[in-house]
Amino acid sequence: MRLRSLRGPWVAICLRIALGLVAALMGWPAAMGQSASPLPSDGVSISGAVVDSAGRHIPDVFVRLERSSVPGAVETTTDASGSFEFHSLKVGDYTLIAQKSRLRSHSTSVSATSADEVKQVKLVLEDLSAPVNAMEFADAPNFTVAGVTDWTAVGGHGSDSSLRTSEALTREALTLKPEAEHHSVTPATPNSIESDQAEGRLRAELANDPRSFAANHQLGEFYFRAARYHESIPLFGAAYEINPSDHGNEYDLARALKEVGDFQRAREHIQKLLAAEEVADYHRLAGELDEKLADPLAAVHELEQAVRLDPSEDNYFAWGSELLLHRAVWQAEQVFRKGAGAYPKSARLLTALGTALFASARYDEAAARLCEASDLNPSDSEPYIFMGKIEMAAPDSLACVEQKLARFAQDQPGNSLANYFYAMAVWKRQQQSADPLALQQVETLLTKAVTIDNKCADGYLQLGILRSSQRKYEDAIGLYEKAIEANPQLAEAHYRLGVAYDRTGEKTKAKEEFVLHDEIEKRQAAAIEEQRREVKQFQVLPQGPSVPPAAR
Template sequence: MKAVSIRGVVNEANGKPVPDALISLQPSGLVTRTDAHGSFALVNVRPGKYSLHAEKADEHASREVSTDDQVAQITLVLAPNAARTESMEFADKPDFTVAGITDWTAVGGHGSDASLRTSETLARETATLRPAEAVPAPTGDRETELRTTAAASPRSFAANRELGKFCLQNRDYREAVLPLETAFRIDPADKSNEYDLAFAYKEAGDLKRSQEHIRHLLAEENTAELHRLAGDVDEAMGDALSAEREYETAVHLDPSELNQFTWGAELLLHRAIWPAAEVFRKGIAAYPKSPRMLSALGVARFASAQYEEAAQHLCEAAELNPQDPAPYTFLGEIEIASPAPLGCAEQKLARFTQTQPDNARAKYYYAMAILKRQGVPANTADIEYARSLLLKATELDPKLGEAYLQMGILSMDRKEYRQSIDLFTKAVEANPQLGDAHYRRGVSYQRLGLAVQAKEEFEQHDAIERAQAQAVEQKRTRVKQFMVVLQGQSADAK
């Protein structure tokens, strides 16, 4: 079917147009912003029924639209939305439902492909902010003692249980399976041991056995911990829809910080961006001192092209725990990908270099923030300081190809083409997949009149770009997108 466009205008209650309002079309994932006259256009929309949203500050408007309506122009009128600013009562039904899975859609409208790739990468990394289930085990001769005891008493539940728990705490999941299995055979009624066995199976990659034990436990007790583990197994098995259901159930049973974060991270991973932001936002209301909840909301805002809001949340997360590198790393990535410098980013990234002086990426991100704000003409002193930061980054981590790449770009700007070629060569040696280093090395060869070498570099650049684009599409195929239905919207809207 032929794609269509949806056009409209956003006004205040008095009829005044609203510039820079965020427009989102769900469940397509398309986002854009209004222009100076309050107008917007969403192009290449697939035929179907959608929910159209506009928001700015604490005001919001929405309406259902269909590509069959032939509406010349849609008018949305913003109004205060107090319900959206209250903290989430997770015992109540949320105002959205994940109705199914859909293939990857045209998620454009939120910036360049580079920004989209950054958004996808950060969504995956957000999920890793979840803490490990186990804690470090004691050291010394404890393992030898436990193994000796289990060998001497192979039919002892306690001996096998303790050895299995020790292996779990040390993240030796495959080693944990056998003693936990033995303990389960001895006493299948012990629920704690069966839970640990299910967890060990999951971490060891035996997902079906893990699932069998989880279902057995759920038949006897309905706990948030079990539903969260069930969600982890479902996601690992590629059943994202079931995983989302389990995570949501876990939140309703126990709205802990971990459960709320896990649910939001699952929504974000599968491109249900607005619902994920709602879960994180309401989670922050309940847990305002959670750096990872703030970081995750920052990633969700970035995915919605709300760049300043994204940076602000990440800066707040960094302020809560200055020693945690995750908020700074996310902030550095969105600063690079955003179309303009972000308000609080440079200051916080400067502190990153101070709190972690041996972190190469801290130096790299701070340098990129300095370079991002340079105008024409640039501040020579700042440029040289950024160059020194990049050089220090490569000394700390010789495999940080991006830093060599940026130093090469600075040399190109000064028309020092031979030096830039050397730096781009180091970038490629550090990271052969840096296509931009090949391209810019080709340009430098071209400026020196070396056409054959330039042609080879451009061909390598094109080959890398094609391979990376294919890899991205494969990832998008594997990570299915959630189809979200909002309250009042028909479940068959597509």
């Protein structure tokens, strides 16, 4: 985890750059004006107005225009009368969508068939974040993932902390567990007396009849539940040889092969099962295997089909996660939103929805969803950690976050991260109000964080920044050194240490730290760019199948 403090006017500049970068990545504007990636030119014009549900025209609304099957988009904002206009477009099919804060229009399709055509469109803003019922789920979203492309929009921006935060949160969101699994008791290990007895009995049954399907399958199932996957595979395999028509056993064999990394054999079995019958679990496993085998396009279609067959919480999460991983952020948001509407008690769907909203620079909405997730189970630390990270990356303090992080720190006083993130939220607010008591609270919370966990490098770093702001450079040096000891790759700690050495006249040491900072930044930027090149980005068309209604 690599988190940065606010740095006065420089932060505003950096955050504007970060917001612009995220906007460019998502194809949605972070500031007024046209996109840097215009669509091909011709003579078509598309113009219109954005109104609310009462028909009132709304100014300063972002309007996005995409041409079907053509990467890129153009964006503009409505003028004081709520009007917008796009000029010099190619003949073709287009999709428009408008957004302002929590309000958004449905996608509207426009077809231009002649070079000098003028099209008029009216977009109606609605609160699409509100929960919808199952009947409405069939109406939207409508999209099709049509292909993949290299992700080049972020090249050369490896130092951008806001984008890095989004990428890190995406990776963490993919590992979120369902409520039952998250709080389940760890199964007994094979060393327990009870487990030993069960294993002995099952092994004896198999020894008595080695050609028994049931004996092979049941011992394989025992090993699978104990996460002894390598031992389960020969048993499931033997049961498959005895009775290849038993789909449950073959599904278990495919799952075990996936767990040991034999993705190709696992996919062969799951494809055989799908040829025999359409089952949602088979499609979800097929999607997971396709992703592992670097075929994300096949994966996302399998996961979509799993939702259509069984709109369960697990399937919504898997489909949305695949979309989010491959930067189809708006589509991921829609899937997570539908899932969260169908399963309002799912903290992981709300947390994933918050992550998708953050990725599209909708910080206030992201915070609201994460706060809701934290209320579902206040003892679960994951939503708090996500909201703490987006609070630090967002341009302004986010409503509800400081209050929830205060609860986190109060309920879990021995949690280093609880104290750290609450401190950073208070500090961010203090910089707006210049409250000395709040600053003292920040110091107390950060000190507590590093006392609980002496490997809390970010806590030492922030304490050092606090001491430097008070011109206590000798104290700051010691804290920066502790941060580096806890995490030698924390580039900002090296930079800050260099500044502190420079302030105390130790120019040689300062230069050494600046050199280390630059080297670390360069290595980390290269590693991040490599990660980005490995993750393909989905190309999404606006027309396609819709999210099915949830099972009731």
